Amino acid sequence: MSQSSVIVVGAGVAGLVSALELAERGLRVEVVERGPALGAHSCSWKAGGMLAPWCERATTEPEIATLGAPSIEWWEQHFPGTVSLGSLVVAPPRDGGELSRFAKRTERFEWVDATRIEELEPDLAGRFRRALYFPDEAHLDPRRALAAVAERLTELGVPIRFGVDFSADTSDADVIVDCRGLAARDALHDLRGVRGEMLVIRTAELELSRPVRLLHPRLPLYIVPREDGVFMVGATMIESEGRGGVSVRSAVELLNAAYALHPAFGEAEILELAADLRPAFPDNLPTVRRAGRTFYVNGMFRHGFLLAPALAKQVADALLMEASDADYRQRRSA
Amino acid sequence: MTFYGVELSSRLLLGTARYPSPAILGEAIKASGAEVVTVSLRREAGTERGGQSFWSFIRALGLRVLPNTAGCHSVKEAVTTAHMAHELFDTKWIKLEVIRDDETLQPDVFGLVEAARILSHDGFEVFPYTTEDLAVADRLVEAGCRVLMPWGAPIGSARGLNNAYGLKSLRAHFPDIPLVVDAGLGVPSHAAAAMELGYDAVLLNTAVAEAGDPVAMAKAFALAIEAGRMACRAQPLEPRDMAVPSTPMMGRASLGD
Numbered sequence: 001m002s003q004s005s006v007i008v009v010g011a012g013v014a015g016l017v018s019a020l021e022l023a024e025r026g027l028r029v030e031v032v033e034r035g036p037a038l039g040a041h042s043c044s045w046k047a048g049g050m051l052a053p054w055c056e057r058a059t060t061e062p063e064i065a066t067l068g069a070p071s072i073e074w075w076e077q078h079f080p081g082t083v084s085l086g087s088l089v090v091a092p093p094r095d096g097g098e099l100s101r102f103a104k105r106t107e108r109f110e111w112v113d114a115t116r117i118e119e120l121e122p123d124l125a126g127r128f129r130r131a132l133y134f135p136d137e138a139h140l141d142p143r144r145a146l147a148a149v150a151e152r153l154t155e156l157g158v159p160i161r162f163g164v165d166f167s168a169d170t171s172d173a174d175v176i177v178d179c180r181g182l183a184a185r186d187a188l189h190d191l192r193g194v195r196g197e198m199l200v201i202r203t204a205e206l207e208l209s210r211p212v213r214l215l216h217p218r219l220p221l222y223i224v225p226r227e228d229g230v231f232m233v234g235a236t237m238i239e240s241e242g243r244g245g246v247s248v249r250s251a252v253e254l255l256n257a258a259y260a261l262h263p264a265f266g267e268a269e270i271l272e273l274a275a276d277l278r279p280a281f282p283d284n285l286p287t288v289r290r291a292g293r294t295f296y297v298n299g300m301f302r303h304g305f306l307l308a309p310a311l312a313k314q315v316a317d318a319l320l321m322e323a324s325d326a327d328y329r330q331r332r333s334a
Numbered sequence: 335m336t337f338y339g340v341e342l343s344s345r346l347l348l349g350t351a352r353y354p355s356p357a358i359l360g361e362a363i364k365a366s367g368a369e370v371v372t373v374s375l376r377r378e379a380g381t382e383r384g385g386q387s388f389w390s391f392i393r394a395l396g397l398r399v400l401p402n403t404a405g406c407h408s409v410k411e412a413v414t415t416a417h418m419a420h421e422l423f424d425t426k427w428i429k430l431e432v433i434r435d436d437e438t439l440q441p442d443v444f445g446l447v448e449a450a451r452i453l454s455h456d457g458f459e460v461f462p463y464t465t466e467d468l469a470v471a472d473r474l475v476e477a478g479c480r481v482l483m484p485w486g487a488p489i490g491s492a493r494g495l496n497n498a499y500g501l502k503s504l505r506a507h508f509p510d511i512p513l514v515v516d517a518g519l520g521v522p523s524h525a526a527a528a529m530e531l532g533y534d535a536v537l538l539n540t541a542v543a544e545a546g547d548p549v550a551m552a553k554a555f556a557l558a559i560e561a562g563r564m565a566c567r568a569q570p571l572e573p574r575d576m577a578v579p580s581t582p583m584m585g586r587a588s589l590g591d
Contacts, residue, residue: 060354061354105546217490218490239385239387241385241386241387242385282355282356282360282391283355283356283357284355284356284357285355
């Protein structure tokens, strides 16, 4: 097979996962990233890291779940830190209707009662009378997952060059896989940013084994456990491309969510409050677009970790199909 | 139906928040036939006017935009937001919300009247989000408002018309001011009921945006509004205390023979 060279632009989750998929399938790959270090300029760095296709199904179009479901296995294979313990959805007692409504709009869950909630999450004992348990879902720590993918790329001999301002005009790569996120709007004019704000806290007083989503008519939020007593609370969703710091209102909402889940979070230490912009197309669905030798992988919106493996596969399939066609034509004409 | 001299044929005004995506929002608007959409500035604005991308999308729909001051808790905030809206959307229209507390999102009617007076004086055409209170409505008209938007129920509560009697009195009291039921509707029958009371229009957001199928729900509301309007003009019956046979008493078979 001909060994065309591929340059992946952007070392967020879309770029790194695409690079790994291509490298594992035998292509010669290189990654360039404008930021100075892993995560510095990537919105993936602030992601929740929930691999929750069926929870997402309740509020998004079916395509997200269809594309996302196989990614759980991809992450299990590529990142040993992937935790496959499902996820839990709860609602304050007076918003019980939200729970039924959520249930009606999705699948692959069980209704669980207080006893079962206690078995799953002992620290939530007595706090909720019923919940939805999605046993097939998983979660990961995005920062550790990106580092693991980067490490695997290095093992495979794929260079990742940071601090590079890539220009397609001066690149002699055969194929460009553009994973620049919102920065790609110079080429993808219908791309927009949707602001999200998140909180990272630490406490030794509570333990959770899986992400917990707190339904609320106004502010549906979630808490994802990381290692060492660290929890990520996310995320607001605002139709704004403002890059300023987290607003007081959003901080209050995020802190309230943690406190509503368990008052012991009131004693937690705030490690980080951060904001960034999610790249999204008008339908909030991801696409792989092709223009000449460039593949644009973008628009993953809230679902970077959930969707990156599926989109990476689409790019790799397209490239390898072409490569084998070319190979075939070459052999025939020889 | 005329709002501040602007003739409109659709009696459905649609909010633009909380849809699954801008694309679905666009389709829902199309299905609803709405000619006016409301846009929230406060929440999306930020200091850098970061909402430009979304607002460009709204402007590109080619509809009349009714910016709102959702999320404002004081007269000052509401007035500032209205002026910002004027700059961004080049319209004198403003849907005025001054909220008392975050829990119920109930209008602060005192602040509302004050802000309405200031904005009307500044040349705005104010659409105040108010309760069904008659005295407050009087004050709003006195302050310069020529459209009133009483709530059906608290914002987003999907409860329908909490006080149909109050809304009916308001209609009787203000026969010549366009009245729009704004907020609290959940299903199309709520909208039909508002129209049957003689209301001029209905403003919706959450009931459509958070429906499982927002596009179908937008259409369902449009049909209900049309039905309610038609029923109101067709002079419906008043409820009666006794049964009235619907079959004429002619030619009944005589069984006595």
